[in-house]
Amino acid sequence: MLKKILCYLLVLSTSMIEAQVIINELDSDNPSTDDKEFIELKSATPNFSLNGYVLVFFNGTGSLADKSYYTISLNGLTTDVNGLILIGNNLVSPVPERIFTNSTIQNGPDGVGLYLGSTSDFPANTTATTVNLIDALVHSNNNTQVPSLQALLGVSTQVNENANGSGTTQSIQRKSDGSWEVKAPTPGVNNDGSGFIYNGVTIMANTNHKNEGDSFTITFTTDSVVSSDLVFSFSLNNGGFTTADYTGNTSVIIPAGSNSFATTISLIDDALDEGDEVLKIKFGNLPSGYNRRNDNIEIRVVDNDFTTLPFGTPLNPTYGNVTSTAPAGYYDSLEGLSGTALKQALQNIIANPSVVRAHNYGDVTDILKVADQNPLNSNQVWLMYVETPRAKLDFQTTSSNVGSWNREHIYPQSRGGFANATDDIPDGINVWLPTNADDIATGHGDAHHIRAEDGPENTSRSNRDYGLTGYNGPTGNQGSWKGDVARAVFYMAVRYNALSVVNGDIPDTTVGQLGDLASLLTWNHTDPRDDFEMNRNNYIYTWQYNRNPFIDYPALADYIWGANAGQAWHASLSTQDxxxxxxxxxxxxxxxxxxxxxxxxxxxxxxxxxxxxxxxxxxxxxxxxxxxxxxxxxxxxxxxxxxxxxxxxxxxx
Missing domain, CATH: 2.60.40.3080 (Immunoglobulin-like)
Incomplete structure (x- = not known):
């Protein structure tokens, strides 16, 4: 009897909870980079705790249809006086109580479910279910239907965010009768406009890059004048940027009858080379009745204490200032060999399973920050194709690559057969795996053919061959990178048995072959190895315990593929010394x-x-x-x- 009573109470309690909170609004598709995505929940009573709830997002189509792709724990969150709470991108206004990165919510057709449970209950690729489901929405920006996902989530309709032909300007909103409509987004307020209206506070500041020693003003403005003094604080701390890096008042007082307050921040010009940093203007707790119209405003602080290296950039190269750190006798086994025997002996050195170390794709980011460092500024990397430096801090961490740099595979991932083959979480120079010439997965994280590059230009190159009918860089480039990519391709074609370099421009879908050999042989001569390239060869050697021999001896390419093919190799014959x-x-x-x-x-x-x-x-x-x-x-x-x-x-x- 006791067991029956407990079961009854559990069912009753669950039913009451299920009625307490629903999905109220979803905006999954908005302009450009999807930087104003959000999902809004609404509880039946105000100030409702969401501990024990989780949002789960599901694919609607493709090989992972009906499987989860993202989860958000709602523990620690509480709805507001209107029973609302926002979860979304940082640029949503008012600012969501929990932030996720841009372009996280897929445009659809997909689905989202509100569950009782935790993120551990929904590991990646969990099949949609109605078990512990509180509410669900199947959505899209087109008319493609996904009846399977609808059935699994127990919903009978699918809502098209583009139902009005509005493109990316509207959201999906629940009406008072429980049905859905599509109209202009209403984040943070009831969909029908009723309820308490918060007095929003906005941060205003010039977000242009600042130098150490600069001063700038931050102004806080409310939507309407305040009836009593509004007092709160803000912070600028972010990672390595701390209170030791600035002076100024971080307490805000907007007096009664006013709607703004301004304060001046002075950046300290120290003598430390800390690298460029980003300060983040962030609200402290606001009193009841106020909310944040924006937050987490970032401003770059450029460090003027950088160091330089004793050699030139690829665009203004120097020669002979950096010498090879290859161990004595490293290439001795090549002497007197020709043809296939020469190529095999070269592979025996650079793919030696008892010596060479394999690192993952995450480690490559750390490697490039040193190997591709701008010789004129230690806080920057040199971007190969676009022939310009960029702050190391601007490494791409979101789906948008505009203004960022990322990792360019000279031998493309899809062409090499090693796409996403290693982990993107770095584990350091002292963690490595043995490798050999048949270990093609290692190519994914082989730094000898990966360079720092402008994000959009990396996308533009895609997986094309090099050469007259292939990729030749952005308009107006001076070709300072062409010899570098030639020697990287030659390295890959020897290092891995599955890869080769061939004449002509071949289909971009071809796996294991890359062209154009004739162009690359020419580039090897017209853009000779310089100090920048030798320096990166030396540094990568400290990680991978192998070198790119075509940097140490560029003429090797001619003896394997070019004009001297078939002739015996002797290091003393190498040109370009x-x-x-x-x-x-x-x-x-x-x-x-x-x-x-x-x-x-x-x-x-x-x-x-x-x-x-x-x-x-x-x-x-x-x-x-x-x-x-x-x-x-x-x-x-x-x-x-x-x-x-x-x-x-x-x-x-």
């Missing part, structure tokens, strides 16, 4: 003519354009001034003397 010829080319940039100083015996000078076409050639002895009569642009000067060569970029105006 810039350290062996000491000369100066000046001025650079040049106005029509330039001078070469430092050659005492007969030599020849050749000038190549960015396509690798020779446009000028002349023999000379001693200090000589050249007037090649070519169009303005970037050229490669190649000087050859006694089987040694020196190559340098020059800008002719």
């Amino acid at each position: 810039n350290a062996t010829i000491r000369l100066v080319i000046y001025p650079n940039p040049a106005n029509e003519r330039f001078t070469v100083f430092g050659i005492n015996d007969e030599a020849s000078l050749a000038l190549f354009n960015t396509l690798g076409v020779k446009v000028f050639e002349q023999k000379f002895v001693g200090e000589t001034t050249f007037e090649p009569n070519v169009a303005s642009g970037i050229y490669m000067v190649k000087i050859t003397q006694d089987n040694q060569s020196f190559t340098q970029k020059i800008l002719i105006r």
Whole structure:
């Protein structure tokens, strides 16, 4: 009898809880980067605790149809005086009580369920169910129906957010009779406009980048004048940015009869190289009756205490300042070999299973912050294709890549067959796995072919081949990266048995092959290895315990695929040894003519354009001034003397 009573009370209690809270509004599709997504819940009584509730989002189509893709715990949240609570992106106004990243909610057709339970009850790819379900909504931005998901969630209708042809400007809202309608979003207020209206507080500040030593003003404004003094505090702390980095008043008093307050913050110019930081203007607790119209306002603080490196950028390269750190005898096994035997011996070195270490994709981010550091500013990385620096702090962490840098696979993931093959959570230099030439998954996190790159440009390159009919970089680029990608592709084609580099532009869907070999061989000569590239080769070696041999010896490519294929290799035959010829080319940039100083015996000078076409050639002895009569642009000067060569970029105006 006691058991029956307890069961009855449990059912009664659950029924009462189920009636307490529902899904009230959903905006899953809004302009551009989906940065104003939200879901709003409404309780039957105000100030209702949501402890023990969880939101679960489900796929409606595809291979994971009817499976969960995201969960949000509601523990610690309480509805407001209107019974409402917002969960959404930071840019939603008023600011949600729980924030999730932009583009989290899929546009549909998909579904969302409100459950009693916890996130642990719904691991990724959990099938939709009505067990412990409180409320559910199946939604989309088109008319595609997903009856299977509707049945699993126990709902009979599917709501189209674009039902009015409004595109991304409206949301799905529950009416008082329980049905749904689509109209302009009403986050934070009752859908019918009734109820208590909060006095919203807005943060206003100039969010342009600030330098250490700068001062700026923060103004707080209420929607309407306050009837009594409004007192609250705010903070600027965010990660490494603390109270030691600024001075100023962080207490706010908006006096009765007014609606604004301003305070000045001064950034401290210290002598520490902390790197660029981001301060975050964030509200403290607001009194009852007020809410936040915005929050978490970020401002970049640029550190002026950066350091530099003793070599140039790829756009203004230097040669001979950085030397290889390859151990003595590292390449000795190559001597005298040719053809297939030479290529195999090279692979035996760089894929040696008893030596080489494999790291994951997360580690690559940390590697690139050092390997691709801008030589002119230690707080930046150098972006390869767009030939410009960007703050290390701007690494892409959301679905939007605009203004961010990310990791570019020179041998594309889809073409290499190693897409998403390793973990994106770094585990450090001391955690690694053994690897070998057949371990293609290692290519996903092999830093020798991964570079820091502008997000949109990385997307633009996609998985295309390189070369005249493939990818040649953004409009106006000076080709400072072309030799780098050639040598990276050559490395991959030797390091992994499953990969190769071939002539011609082949379909982008081809797995295991990348082109165009002829273009890459030309690029290897016209954009020679520089100090920047040698430095990254040295650093990656400290992680992976292997090197890119085509950086140490660029001429190896010719002996495996190019003009010297089939000939015996000897390290002494390697060209482009810039350290062996000491000369100066000046001025650079040049106005029509330039001078070469430092050659005492007969030599020849050749000038190549960015396509690798020779446009000028002349023999000379001693200090000589050249007037090649070519169009303005970037050229490669190649000087050859006694089987040694020196190559340098020059800008002719």
